[in-house]
Amino acid sequence: MTQAALQYAASNSDRFLEELKALIRIPSISGISDYHPDVRRAAEWLAAHINTIGFSNAQVVESIALPLVYAERIIDPSKPTVLVYGHFDVQPVDPVSLWHTPPFEPTLKGDSLYARGAVDDKGPTLAIIKALESLIATDGLNVNIKILLEGEEESGSESISHYVEHNVTALACDYILILDTGMVAKDVPTITHSLRGMTYVEITANGAKGDLHSGGYGGIAPNPIQALAWVLADLKGRDGFINLPGLYEMLRPLSSEERAILDRQSQQRGEALMAAAGIDSFPGEQQYSAMERMTSRPTFEVHGIIGGFIGEGTKTVIPAEAKAKVSLRLAPGQDSHKVFHLLKARVAELAPEAVKMDVVWLNGGEPLLLPLDAAVLKVAAAAYGAEFPQNPVEYVRGGGSIPVAALFDSKLKAPCVMLGFGLSDDNVHAPNEKFHLPYYNAAIRTCIRFFSQLGE
Numbered sequence: 001m002t003q004a005a006l007q008y009a010a011s012n013s014d015r016f017l018e019e020l021k022a023l024i025r026i027p028s029i030s031g032i033s034d035y036h037p038d039v040r041r042a043a044e045w046l047a048a049h050i051n052t053i054g055f056s057n058a059q060v061v062e063s064i065a066l067p068l069v070y071a072e073r074i075i076d077p078s079k080p081t082v083l084v085y086g087h088f089d090v091q092p093v094d095p096v097s098l099w100h101t102p103p104f105e106p107t108l109k110g111d112s113l114y115a116r117g118a119v120d121d122k123g124p125t126l127a128i129i130k131a132l133e134s135l136i137a138t139d140g141l142n143v144n145i146k147i148l149l150e151g152e153e154e155s156g157s158e159s160i161s162h163y164v165e166h167n168v169t170a171l172a173c174d175y176i177l178i179l180d181t182g183m184v185a186k187d188v189p190t191i192t193h194s195l196r197g198m199t200y201v202e203i204t205a206n207g208a209k210g211d212l213h214s215g216g217y218g219g220i221a222p223n224p225i226q227a228l229a230w231v232l233a234d235l236k237g238r239d240g241f242i243n244l245p246g247l248y249e250m251l252r253p254l255s256s257e258e259r260a261i262l263d264r265q266s267q268q269r270g271e272a273l274m275a276a277a278g279i280d281s282f283p284g285e286q287q288y289s290a291m292e293r294m295t296s297r298p299t300f301e302v303h304g305i306i307g308g309f310i311g312e313g314t315k316t317v318i319p320a321e322a323k324a325k326v327s328l329r330l331a332p333g334q335d336s337h338k339v340f341h342l343l344k345a346r347v348a349e350l351a352p353e354a355v356k357m358d359v360v361w362l363n364g365g366e367p368l369l370l371p372l373d374a375a376v377l378k379v380a381a382a383a384y385g386a387e388f389p390q391n392p393v394e395y396v397r398g399g400g401s402i403p404v405a406a407l408f409d410s411k412l413k414a415p416c417v418m419l420g421f422g423l424s425d426d427n428v429h430a431p432n433e434k435f436h437l438p439y440y441n442a443a444i445r446t447c448i449r450f451f452s453q454l455g456e
């Protein structure tokens with residue numbers, strides 16, 4: 001059975017690649033509203049495509065914001081049900097000038113397919129669908145499948161969160177499969193069992209009612225950019241400690257075994273991580289290992305600051321307003337809304353006199369920590385490990401976030417399996433994103449084996 005599906009995938013691999021290219025050509029950027037019609041087109045493309053591979057009920061599902069795609073194929077209620085998740089939206093492409101090829105024209109160079117969304121997450125998502133096609137076409141699908149895809153993962157996951165909350169019974173499943181994470185190194189099969197959460201906000205600082213002459217008012221007027229700089233510096237010191245009372249108290253402590261694993265992984269990966277980023281040290285909390293800081297500690301990052309004058313020449317002005325976009329990554333135990341309220345209160349407390357500061361919630365999600373003893377992980381490790389027999393399967397905590405994953409865990413209460421096919425030099429979210437194309441086929445084969453084995 002499995003063999004026939006693997007054979008089908010091999011015989012159809014050229015077409016599978018063309019289909020991935022077609023999906024990639026749709027510029028489904030969820031973060032920019034001008035592209036929302038394209039996010040919808042990607043949803044329509046996927047629903048129609050899923051109906052061509054043997055599903056009959058795939059549909060675009062309207063929710064509170066951008067649409068979702070849902071399909072199911074129930075072959076036998078006594079068989080296990082797998083809920084498959086992926087996202088078809090992508091990050092913005094700016095700065096476009098740094099791309100070597102057009103971001104939405106998939107370009108093959110050697111083994112790499114360059115394009116926005118190639119690895120995050122169109123390639124891996126379509127790989128699951130191509131595995132299902134291969135199994136259905138060869139009469140080998142022996143598990144029930146529910147497919148739930150979203151077009152808003154990169155910008156809040158509002159719609160899918162709402163949908164999951166209201167469709168707990170319809171989404172009932174035994175296992176959840178997600179291909180949206182990375183590998184620790186080339187050809188090392190990597191199962192991610194933890195993700196961080198997030199609280200993403202915009203901080204606005206307002207001083208006078210309009211811009212002021214810096215001579216006429218200098219020395220007596222409030223400066224919102226300066227005030228924002230003070231507050232941001234107060235919130236995180238040079239030692240990397242986040243000065244937000246209550247934040248660390250929520251953190252689930254690590255056992256000495258867990259910490260030892262992170263220490264070992266830091267030894268193994270530290271150099272490569274530095275080299276890939278072009279840095280020669282890791283600033284931050286020196287008393288914790290790099291991997292602990294990257295996966296199991298909260299972060300505070302300023303993503304951008306805007307305000308005042310930055311044009312050609314000089315302009316002596318005291319700006320009336322400044323803004324910053326800031327996020328905290330949250331580690332297991334921390335709650336995104338509680339952190340938001342702590343931050344809002346703390347900013348109000350730190351704001352200097354005469355500058356009004358407001359903190360607005362933009363995006364967020366909860367962290368996730370999965371037990372490593374779920375039986376399904378053994379099945380997944382065997383299916384995945386078979387692709388990379390030269391290396392043992394690594395189990396890692398991820399530093400990134402997939403907001404709906406924690407919701408699946410808390411509402412559907414089924415074990416989640418996250419198999420990674422991204423490499424650290426894939427330029428995820430950056431110019432020249434790529435997908436290591438052999439992993440498209442490896443992901444398809446892994447999923448074929450995984451589904452087959454679960455249905456045995």
Ligand code: BES
Nearest residue numbers: 154155180181182198398399400401402
């Ligand atoms: N695929 C990533 C998440 C990821 C990356 C998990 C690497 C584990 C390892 C996902 O598409 C992503 O980028 N998520 C955003 C979510 C955020 C906007 C709420 C992230 O992590 O920044």
Ligand code: MN
Nearest residue numbers: 087120121180
């Ligand atoms: Mn992703």
Ligand code: MN
Nearest residue numbers: 091120154429
């Ligand atoms: Mn992403």
